[in-house]
Amino acid sequence: MQPFRTVTGIAAPLLRANIDTDMIIPVQRLVGASRDGLGPYGFERFRYLADGSDNPEFPLNRKAFRTAPILLAGENFGCGSSREGAVWTLMGMGLRCVIAPSFGDIFHNNCFQNGLLPVRLPEALIRRIAEAVEASPGNARVTVDLERQEVITPWGEAVPFAVDARKKQAMLEGLDEIALTKQRAEEIAAWQARDRAARPWAWDSVS
Amino acid sequence: MSEPIGPRTMFEKIWSRHRVTEREDGQTLLYVGRHLLHDGGATAFDVLRRRGLKPRAPDRIFATPDHYVSTASRKVEEIEDPRHREMVEKLARNTAEHGIRQFGLGDPNQGIVHVVGPETGLSQPGILLVCGDSHTSTHGALGALAFGIGSTEVAHVLATQTLWQRQPKTMRITVDGTLGPQVTGKDVILAIIARISAAGATEHVIEFAGSAIRGLSMEGRLTLCNMSIEAGGRAGMVAPDETTYAYLAGRAYAPKGAEWDQAVARWRQLPSDEGAVFDTEVTLDGNAIQPMVTWGNSPEDALPIDGVVPDPAAAPDAERREQMERMQAYMGLTPGMPLTDIGIDRVFIGSCTNSRIEDLRAAAAVARGRKVAEGVLAWVVPGSEPVKRQAEAEGLHEVFRTAGFDWREPGCSMCLGTNGDIARPGQRVASTSNRNFMGRQGPGARTHLLSPAMAAAAAVTGRFTDVRRLVGG
Numbered sequence: 001m002q003p004f005r006t007v008t009g010i011a012a013p014l015l016r017a018n019i020d021t022d023m024i025i026p027v028q029r030l031v032g033a034s035r036d037g038l039g040p041y042g043f044e045r046f047r048y049l050a051d052g053s054d055n056p057e058f059p060l061n062r063k064a065f066r067t068a069p070i071l072l073a074g075e076n077f078g079c080g081s082s083r084e085g086a087v088w089t090l091m092g093m094g095l096r097c098v099i100a101p102s103f104g105d106i107f108h109n110n111c112f113q114n115g116l117l118p119v120r121l122p123e124a125l126i127r128r129i130a131e132a133v134e135a136s137p138g139n140a141r142v143t144v145d146l147e148r149q150e151v152i153t154p155w156g157e158a159v160p161f162a163v164d165a166r167k168k169q170a171m172l173e174g175l176d177e178i179a180l181t182k183q184r185a186e187e188i189a190a191w192q193a194r195d196r197a198a199r200p201w202a203w204d205s206v207s
Numbered sequence: 208m209s210e211p212i213g214p215r216t217m218f219e220k221i222w223s224r225h226r227v228t229e230r231e232d233g234q235t236l237l238y239v240g241r242h243l244l245h246d247g248g249a250t251a252f253d254v255l256r257r258r259g260l261k262p263r264a265p266d267r268i269f270a271t272p273d274h275y276v277s278t279a280s281r282k283v284e285e286i287e288d289p290r291h292r293e294m295v296e297k298l299a300r301n302t303a304e305h306g307i308r309q310f311g312l313g314d315p316n317q318g319i320v321h322v323v324g325p326e327t328g329l330s331q332p333g334i335l336l337v338c339g340d341s342h343t344s345t346h347g348a349l350g351a352l353a354f355g356i357g358s359t360e361v362a363h364v365l366a367t368q369t370l371w372q373r374q375p376k377t378m379r380i381t382v383d384g385t386l387g388p389q390v391t392g393k394d395v396i397l398a399i400i401a402r403i404s405a406a407g408a409t410e411h412v413i414e415f416a417g418s419a420i421r422g423l424s425m426e427g428r429l430t431l432c433n434m435s436i437e438a439g440g441r442a443g444m445v446a447p448d449e450t451t452y453a454y455l456a457g458r459a460y461a462p463k464g465a466e467w468d469q470a471v472a473r474w475r476q477l478p479s480d481e482g483a484v485f486d487t488e489v490t491l492d493g494n495a496i497q498p499m500v501t502w503g504n505s506p507e508d509a510l511p512i513d514g515v516v517p518d519p520a521a522a523p524d525a526e527r528r529e530q531m532e533r534m535q536a537y538m539g540l541t542p543g544m545p546l547t548d549i550g551i552d553r554v555f556i557g558s559c560t561n562s563r564i565e566d567l568r569a570a571a572a573v574a575r576g577r578k579v580a581e582g583v584l585a586w587v588v589p590g591s592e593p594v595k596r597q598a599e600a601e602g603l604h605e606v607f608r609t610a611g612f613d614w615r616e617p618g619c620s621m622c623l624g625t626n627g628d629i630a631r632p633g634q635r636v637a638s639t640s641n642r643n644f645m646g647r648q649g650p651g652a653r654t655h656l657l658s659p660a661m662a663a664a665a666a667v668t669g670r671f672t673d674v675r676r677l678v679g680g
Contacts, residue, residue, distance in 0.1 A: 016530060018405050018505050022644040027623050031275075032290035045646055074526075076406035076439060080644065082341040082355040083247070102409045105375075105441045106341055106355050113359035164373060165232035177359075178258065181367045184228065184236065188369055191227045191238050201462035201470040202240060202334065 002115035003174035004146055007096045011142040012060050012068035013130035019073060020080035021107060025089040027081070038085060039092025060093075064138035072130050073100035075123065078107025087114045097144045099126060099151065112167045115174070117146060119161045129153055146171060214480035216377050217446055218412045221352040221477070225335040227369060234371050239364050241329055241351075243338035244270035244307070245320045246294045247625070251339065251361035252301040262305050264368040269329055270302045271310040273319045274625045278588050278615035281312050291626055316459075318591020318617045321345040321559035325429060326593055328458030332447040332474040337364060342559050342641060343442075344435040348428035349455065350447035350477050352412070355436065375441045376486040378408050379479075381417040384493030389674045391569070392427030393561060393639070393658040395419065395491075396434040397499040397509040403489060405507040408440035411487060414479060415445050419493030425454040426565035433560045434641050437506040446478035500546050500671050501656040503534040504645045510546060512661070512673045518542035537645055538653050539633070546671050549655075552634040554585035554666040555648070556659050557615075558622035561639035562590030566659040567598045571606040573663035573678055579611035580669030586628075588615040610667065624649050637665035 029041045046058045054061045060068070071090070077100040078086060087110045090098065096116060101123040103111075111118040132154040133140045140154035146168060150158045163171075170177060196203045215223075227236040248270075255261065262268060275291040283299075286292040295312065302309040310316040316327055320338060324330040324346050332350030337343060339361040346353035356370065364370055380399055400407070413435050415428075423431065428445045435443025445451075452471055455461045462470040497511035510517075516535065519542065522528035535541065540549070556562070556570050567589065579585045587607050589595040595617055598604055604614045620628040622640035624647070630636050632651025639662050643654040655671070664674040 015526065017526070018507075020505075020642075020644045022642070022647050026646055026650070027625055028629075028650075031288075031625065032293065045650075076409060079405060079439065080341065080436075080642065082339055082357050084250075084357045084359060087357075102406055102439075104439070105410060106357060106436075109360065110357035113357060164234050166230055166234040166371065177371070178254075178260070178363050178366045181236065181363065181369060181371070184369075187228050187236075188238065188367065195224075195238070199333075199470075199473065201466035202331070 001113070001170070001174045004096060004115055004117050004171045006143065006145045006147065007069050008141055008143040009070060010065060010068040010138065011070040011072050011099070011129060011133050012065035013072045013133060014059050015072060015074045015127070015130055017074040018076045018079055021078060021083060021086040021104070022080055024078070024086040027083065030083060030085040035085070035088040036092065038089040039094070042089040042093045062137065067094055069094060069096045070142050070144060071095050071098045072126050072133070073098055075101040077103050079104035082106045082110070084110045084114065087111055087116050091116050101126060112171060113177070115171065117144060117171060119144060119151060121151065121159060121161060125159065214482040214484070216479045216483045216485060217350065217414060217444060217477050218352060218377050221333055221335060222374060224333065233373050235374060236369050236371055237335055239337050239368050239370055240267065240334035241336040242268045242364050242368070243320050243324055243329070243336065243343070244268060244298065244302070245274055245338070245340060246272035246276070246298040247274045248339045248358065248361055249294065249297040249301065250358040251365055254359070254362035255365055260366045262307065262365045265306045267368060268307045268365070269310070270298055270307055271317055271320050271323050272298050272312060273619045274623070276312060276618040276626060278618045278620045278626065278628060281616055283312055288627055315592050318594065319559045319562065319619055321433065322562060322590035322594065325349060325425070326458065326591060328455055328461035331455065331461065332451060333477050337370060341436045342433050344440065345429050345433040345559055347432040347435070347442050347444035348425065349451055350444060350474065352442060352444065354442040376411045378411040378413045378440070378487040378489065379485040380413055380415050380489045380491070382415070382419040382491045382493045383417040384419050386419050386422065386493050386496060389498055389660055389678070390496050391658045391660070392423050392430035394496055394499045395493070396431045397501065397506065397656065398496045399491060400434065400438045400506045401499070401509040402491060403438055405437060405505045406439045408435065408438040411440055413438065413440045413443045414485070415443060417493065420445060421448065424565055425450055426563045429563065430560055434506065437641055447474045498658060498661050498674055500661065501643045502538065502540060502546065503531070504537060504643055506641070506643060506656060508534065508643070509656070512546055512671060514546055516540045516542055516544040516546070539635070547673065548670065550635065550670045551583060551637045551665050553630050553636045554583060554662050555588070555621040555636055555638040555640065556586065556662050557588030557590065557620050558640035559590065559619070560641045561659050562588060562594065564594050564597050566639065567594065567603050568601070570659040570663040571603040573660050573674060574610040574612065574667060575606050577610055577667040579666050583666055583669055585612045585666040586615055586621065587612050588620040589617050591617050612666065621648055623647055637662045637671065
């Protein structure tokens with residue numbers, strides 16, 4: 001996994017609620033695709049016109065926001081499917097962080113598995129950041145510092161955000177979760193032995 | 208971590224039972240009792256292969272192809288798109304290599320993973336079950352803690368049979384009263400989502416309770432829990448009761464003999480204790496729920512069949528107004544239009560939400576003696592081989608065929624179109640599936656969610672119709 005420490009840059013506003021995983025990347029695009037080639041298809045139903053040209057109405061097509069590493073989003077961002085293609089697509093578009101009031105739960109987990117940082121902030125604050133960004137497109141900068149667990153707004157305020165210590169550590173160091181869990185093999189084996197004694201049917205009835 | 212003292216929710220009982228260890232930051236390592244796979248999970252096996260790892264507990268893992276299978280044939284070689292065929296073949300190769308039981312094409316138990324789990328008895332009360340699919344919450348209908356995970360987490364479960372999770376909050380949704388004629392589990396969950404929103408249960412596990420929920424059959428409960436994710440929920444659950452035990456008894460992977468008695472005795476301890484505290488409580492009046500239809504591009508955009516397309520001008524804020532305008536433009540609807548005036552092009556009865564035998568019986572009861580309206584293409588896709596066999600034994604396939612429906616082979620099909628079963632741009636689909644997202648059933652397709660009986664009513668009338676006018680109680 002690509003480590004994440006800090007990112008500073010433009011924050012692109014896409015403040016629609018309930019942006020689902022099918023909006024981020026249509027499932028048909030994921031069949032047989034490599035995870036590295038999905039960026040051009042991100043938000044394609046909104047991003048492109050019928051003739052394939054850029055839709056000038058779509059916020060991420062504006063010149064100031066095309067290379068933004070941070071996305072400002074609405075509530076329930078990433079609701080829908082468990083497919084990690086949604087995360088791979090956003091990263092393929094150059095995004096490293098999504099700031100939203102809330103996320104689809106599975107999408108939120110998938111972000112941490114792949115090095116895309118999901119940050120929950122209050123909706124009103126996200127709107128203020130979006131307004132500041134819109135007021136000075138291409139100039140207003142946002143910093144997301146995972147080490148300090150802070151978002152630095154365009155007006156210089158340091159806003160704290162919450163993140164689980166284990167997930168933070170894994171993101172900062174790009175850690176391999178499977179290897180870390182395998183170190184707990186004895187604890188897992190002990191649990192299995194206890195459970196087999198307590199619920200034999202749960203073990204006997206499956207094989 | 209010490210157990211909480213005092214009354215506990217069903218969720219807390221199952222969570223604590225599967226806790227291997229817990230870190231100071233609240234992250235818990237959970238043991239996975241049952242891991243289900245489908246044909247979209249090849250990435251996870253690739254991760255293991257690169258790392259030189261093997262599944263830790265292949266006897267806890269079960270697989271079935273569903274997303275990419277053809278619903279026109281049971282032969283792998285007849286899957287037209289080579290990319291789809293490869294997905295199905297990869298699952299067969301991966302499971303064979305690691306000694307994992309696969310209900311493959313041609314197996315008498317093959318079907319949609321969330322139909323196969325319950326009907327084989329793999330899904331049981333009190334277990335922790337995961338699958339790389341967001342609708343894994345379905346299995347919570349049997350009193351399991353079941354939730355979807357991404358492909359990296361699938362690899363983690365394959366390698367370790369465990370998963371790191373933070374304990375979610377709890378929500379109890381109580382639906383009391385008696386459901387009216389032709390009001391189903393699908394209508395209940397659409398009414399719930401319309402009430403609490405598509406984000407209403409984010410970071411929560413839902414327990415569905417109340418007399419209206421108790422009155423649902425197992426199929427109705429499976430539909431209800433299936434769409435918990437559409438309310439934002441991490442999982443959805445119904446406490447096991449006599450309905451659950453009657454459903455499970457004698458199924459292939461259910462406990463047998465003395466172990467059955469032991470299991471049931473343990474399962475009876477699972478329901479939430481009297482006085483258990485939930486983080487959030489929601490109540491609905493079951494008597495007031497009507498047959499529902501969605502009009503927009505989120506399951507929260509649902510109304511009773513006697514409703515009209517809402518006016519964006521009445522939206523609470525500018526953002527919602529713009530969202531409604533976008534959705535109505537995409538869906539080709541105008542404010543004030545009665546839902547019963549909306550004509551349809553296609554009907555899809557199927558998916559992990561509504562493709563079980565009870566669903567097909569309900570649809571057949573409407574189709575019997577009627578014809579699919581001119582210009583409408585209607586499909587029935589059973590959820591599994593056992594469902595298909597049972598339906599055919601009851602003659603339901605002939606009812607559908609005589610009425611002009613296509614009777615297909617089991618698979619996910621038009622729910623998400625990964626196998627190529629899609630609608631054309633602009634076509635309006637009456638669908639018993641779970642998501643009405645833009646383009647989900649094909650680019651430009653317009654999806655409306657509803658129950659199987661309501662879908663059949665739309666098929667034979669060519670528009671959304673109150674099924675109660677056709678078949679009464």
